[in-house]
Amino acid sequence: MNTSFFFSLHFLWMLLAAANLLIQWTHFKNDKSHSLFTAKRITTPLLLFLALLIVILETGGFPLIPCAILVAMGIGELGMEGSDVVQSKMEGEGEKKADSIFVTLAGVLFLLVNIFIGGTLIMQNGEMTVILISLTIAALFLFGVFYQVIRIFKPASETRTQMLLYLIGIVILFTGTLADIYTGISTLGIAATILTVSDSLVLIRMGANFRKNTASGFRTLAFFLVSILLLYYVYMAVLIHIGSPFVFR
Numbered sequence: 001m002n003t004s005f006f007f008s009l010h011f012l013w014m015l016l017a018a019a020n021l022l023i024q025w026t027h028f029k030n031d032k033s034h035s036l037f038t039a040k041r042i043t044t045p046l047l048l049f050l051a052l053l054i055v056i057l058e059t060g061g062f063p064l065i066p067c068a069i070l071v072a073m074g075i076g077e078l079g080m081e082g083s084d085v086v087q088s089k090m091e092g093e094g095e096k097k098a099d100s101i102f103v104t105l106a107g108v109l110f111l112l113v114n115i116f117i118g119g120t121l122i123m124q125n126g127e128m129t130v131i132l133i134s135l136t137i138a139a140l141f142l143f144g145v146f147y148q149v150i151r152i153f154k155p156a157s158e159t160r161t162q163m164l165l166y167l168i169g170i171v172i173l174f175t176g177t178l179a180d181i182y183t184g185i186s187t188l189g190i191a192a193t194i195l196t197v198s199d200s201l202v203l204i205r206m207g208a209n210f211r212k213n214t215a216s217g218f219r220t221l222a223f224f225l226v227s228i229l230l231l232y233y234v235y236m237a238v239l240i241h242i243g244s245p246f247v248f249r
Contacts, residue, residue, distance in 0.1 A: 009054050013240070016047055017233045021226075028225055031212075041078070048074035051236050055243035063243040065120065065188060070239060072109050072116075079106030107166070114169030114199065117192050121176030125183045134178035138171050145200065149207035163207050170199045191238040198231040 020043040027036035052070040056062060079102035122131055146167050150160060174196045180189030205224045210217045 006054070006058055009050075009057070010240075013047070013050050013054060016043060016050060017236075020044060020047055021229055021233070024225065024229055028212075028222065045074045045077040047233075047236060048077060051240050054240055059243050066239045066243040069113055069117065070236075072113050076106040076109035076113070079103055080110070107162070111165065111169040114173040114195070117188065117195065118169075118172035118174070118176030121180040121186075121189060121192055122172075124180070125186070125189075126176075126179035130179050130182050131175065134182070135171070135175045137178060138174035142167055142171050142174060142200070145204065146207075149204055153208045155207045155209055159206060159209070163203055166199070166203055166206070170196060170203065173199070187238060187242050191235055191242070194231050194235040194238065198228050198235065201228050201231075 020040075023036060023039045023043055027033060027040055030036060048070050052067060052074065055066050055070070122134075126134065146163060149155070149163075155163070173192055177189055177192040177196055180186055180192065185193070201224055205221070205228075208220075210221050210224075212218045212221055
């Protein structure tokens with residue numbers, strides 16, 4: 001396959017990312033629209049699967065690290081998109097039981113992705129002393145954030161449990177990131193850094209449970225939405241680069 005074909009694929013991916021951002025923002029302002037909701041549920045996992053296709057076509061194979069991550073997160077997004085983890089619910093709204101099961105399974109996939117990335121970085125880069133120091137720093141910092149969110153916003157016990165499970169994955173991810181930085185940060189380490197920041201913002205948003213029916217809540221949620229999405233797009237671009245460096249040439 002020639003260079004122009006791969007350039008077209010990368011350009012298509014960037015157009016899809018821009019379209020997804022526009023759809024996400026428009027749906028954020030008009031969350032009663034079923035068509036926008038459907039567009040979100042299609043374009044978000046499609047971004048990950050298109051990234052997967054780019055890596056496979058350009059390498060002529062299935063590089064385990066980027067491909068396994070993109071597959072797991074793509075499947076996870078099919079269940080996660082539209083849940084209260086990624087969007088605000090209006091007062092009195094809740095998830096259906098079936099939706100809740102899919103969200104739980106998707107959450108497990110995202111947890112496994114964080115453990116996989118963090119564990120890979122730990123095994124590749126960390127001596128035991130470095131690992132212990134990195135784990136201590138990661139745990140103290142992130143559990144400190146968790147404690148402050150619990151103390152200030154007082155989320156429900158079910159939400160606290162979800163946050164705690166989510167937090168375990170972020171701690172392992174952050175541990176791997178710090179260990180990787182110690183020995184000279186790798187491309188996977190860059191992806192892990194971005195994901196650590198993004199997932200930490202998601203954790204805070206989960207616990208704070210901001211609502212859009214106030215002006216301050218709307219502005220705060222808008223900030224979280226745009227920040228998390230932009231970090232997510234950059235994260236995916238880095239994963240593409242791990243298996244397919246064309247985009248950075």
